Amino acid sequence: MMRKKIIAGNWKMNMTPTAAVELTNTLKPLVANEEVDVVFCVPAIDIIPVVKACEGTNIQVGAENMYFEESGAYTGEISPEMLTDAGVKYVVLGHSERREYFGETNEDVNKKVLKAFEHNITPIMCCGETLDQREQGITMDFIRQQVKVGFLNVTVDQAKTAIIAYEPIWAIGTGKTATADQAEEVCKGIRDCIAEIYDRDTAEQIRIQYGGSVNGKNAAELFAQPDIDGGLVGGASLKEDFGEIVHW
Numbered sequence: 001m002m003r004k005k006i007i008a009g010n011w012k013m014n015m016t017p018t019a020a021v022e023l024t025n026t027l028k029p030l031v032a033n034e035e036v037d038v039v040f041c042v043p044a045i046d047i048i049p050v051v052k053a054c055e056g057t058n059i060q061v062g063a064e065n066m067y068f069e070e071s072g073a074y075t076g077e078i079s080p081e082m083l084t085d086a087g088v089k090y091v092v093l094g095h096s097e098r099r100e101y102f103g104e105t106n107e108d109v110n111k112k113v114l115k116a117f118e119h120n121i122t123p124i125m126c127c128g129e130t131l132d133q134r135e136q137g138i139t140m141d142f143i144r145q146q147v148k149v150g151f152l153n154v155t156v157d158q159a160k161t162a163i164i165a166y167e168p169i170w171a172i173g174t175g176k177t178a179t180a181d182q183a184e185e186v187c188k189g190i191r192d193c194i195a196e197i198y199d200r201d202t203a204e205q206i207r208i209q210y211g212g213s214v215n216g217k218n219a220a221e222l223f224a225q226p227d228i229d230g231g232l233v234g235g236a237s238l239k240e241d242f243g244e245i246v247h248w
């Protein structure tokens, strides 16, 4: 099964709308590669100007979060329809920073995943263990729980189009990348988990990214692994380095 690679930048809480357009214009020529899916996941306030700046390019725009209700009295939240109306195609859900600082649970993530599918937004569902969990030998147990709860009631056809990002927490923003073997082992474990929930065909279609200190130098080795279908990139997505990653 040849899965198209998907390279997504996660800008996190960086870039004013003005800076976002400048960065997009700088990166546009550097990320032109029709052989992969290129996504910029940007802060909510940057979505509209970045979508406009990406017109006529291969870049698709994603959000970094989304609420699971349609509309109403949820001060400060962003609805799925707001995102689709603005031109969003992907949404990062359950990032470890949202789990850690904003108390998102696997159940919240599941509600968001279901709601994203309902609105034809492709979820990039994040999972990943802490250093403690890795040292205790419970990495795969923890991640299987995140994936199983995150995908509750997701249909088989929806699951085939989903993206899962494996991001070991100890590798995020630390410059400490998982080795290609470590990353492959968990991404394969996630694929096997999807095969258990659904079937082998679905597992072969779903795309699984690695995230955590990906840069222009280590991307090639990571993306050469059979179960790694691209990357979710933080720091390096804010620089010209992102162009190198897209052309690993």
Ligand SMILES: O=C(CO)COP(=O)(O)O
Residues within 6 Å of the ligand: 010, 095, 167, 171, 172, 173, 174, 175, 211, 212, 213, 214, 232, 233, 234, 235, 236
């Ligand atoms: O959290 C990440 C992407 O979502 C990874 O961040 P870094 O690439 O900065 O380690």
